[in-house]
Amino acid sequence: MLLEPLDRLKKVDAQVNFTQGVLEGIVGEELGVLPGMDSICSVLALQKLLNFFSAGRSGSQPEFDVVVYDCNNTEEILQLIGATDRARSYLRYVRDLAEKTDMGRLASPSLLKLIYDAARPNGKTSEGRLSTEIWNEIEQLLERVSVWFANPSNLACFLIIDPRRSISVSSALRYWGCTTQAGGQICGAFGYTEDPSEMHQEVAQKFMPLPFSLLPFLSNDSSADWSRALSLLSQNTKEQLRNTSIHVYPSVSFDSVQKSVTLFMPGFDKSEIKLYQYRGGSELLIEAGDQRRVIKLPLVMQGKVGGAKFVDGNLIVSIR
Known part of the structure; x- marks a missing residue:
């Protein structure tokens, strides 16, 4: 993931000679992953699977029907969901710097075209295009991705709760609000318990109007029997997983x-x-x-x- 974008950047730089050969001296195999870069690599991997940068445009069908992303922690996925909106804010400031300062007006057009041609969004190049057009397209791209993440048909988030533990319930309620703040959609809540008869109605009430159902309890003492676990899914749980857009409320x-x-x-x-x-x-x-x-x-x-x-x-x- 480090080598591919660097190689593309080098090829474009060889044509426009922006770095005057300095970039060619960087050996990709010498580079390592710095703290925080693993999240960016995760996004690049998801982009290859889901192609959300082409959101709203006709194209080839995705290879998979469903992709399940089990991230390092909840905070990380919230940052990923909200990344495009934050990037639009940074883009606005960088664009002002590029268009309203002497240094920006001098260097930014070449640098912008270098990065754009290396990324080649939707297969396009910067040839014959003004910097203003490229800035506008980048902003529209980020907006499309934000809309893609906000659509529960594309990205459905669920809360997983231990209904017997008050701290688990409180954390889930907070993550519901945080996900809404980040621009995502919580489509339902699941409780897991060893005793399916414990419906915990008082817990379900706290998550209204979200649908709430129970998942079969899987012990960590041995490897999971997935066939048995799937056979134990209730009809409510199956419907909740299928119909992710029914119980969505505008933020x-x-x-x-x-x-x-x-x-x-x-x-x-x-x-x-x-x-x-x-x-x-x-x-x-x-x-x-x-x-x-x-x-x-x-x-x-x-x-x-x-x-x-x-x-x-x-x-x-x-x-x-």
């Missing part, structure tokens, strides 16, 4: 008449949520659960925040 809704924004933020209380406003009242910045989220307000609703209240897991923000 943001706008009321232009009341001039209010409703943010669905389960698992949090009001004291954990920070609300900021920048750029002349055109955006809201919501911070909760180690996640930052930018909400662009419709043109007719732009203005200063008049107040906010937290009701049943929803933050309702009024705009003056």
Whole structure:
């Protein structure tokens, strides 16, 4: 994964001579993986399997019907889900630097085309194209990927809970809110227990309106008997896995008449949520659960925040 993009970058650099041969002196086999790069490599592997950079475009059918990604930890997958939205924010700042500074105007066009031609999104090249067109296409690409991640038909996330442990239930509720903040969709909650008769109705109530069902308990003492485990899946569990888009609720809704924004933020209380406003009242910045989220307000609703209240897991923000 390190060698392939470097080789492509070297080939393009040999044509445009941007680094004047310096890049050619870098030997890919000498490079190693630095902390944090393993997550990027995971994204590249998923891209090869799912091709989400071509989201919304017609193309060949994927090789697999379902890809299950068991990441290192929950925080990592939340960062991956929210990466494209964060990248769009960084892109905006880098673009301003490139277009509004003397150094940027001098160096950025060649560097931008070098990186673009090495990546070749959708097989395109920068030949005959303006820098503005390339910047716009990169931003549109990131937006398409964000929409792809937010679609539960593409990326379905589930909460796995031990209903007998209160800390497991509390963590799952918080991760529900964090996933919504990151731009993903929780499609259901599963409880695992040795006694299938323990429905734990009080736990299921806490995750309303998410569907809740039980999974068969698998012991760690010996290798799992997957045939038996699959045969023990209840009909509710099977339907919950099949119909991931049925119980999805919008994370943001706008009321232009009341001039209010409703943010669905389960698992949090009001004291954990920070609300900021920048750029002349055109955006809201919501911070909760180690996640930052930018909400662009419709043109007719732009203005200063008049107040906010937290009701049943929803933050309702009024705009003056």
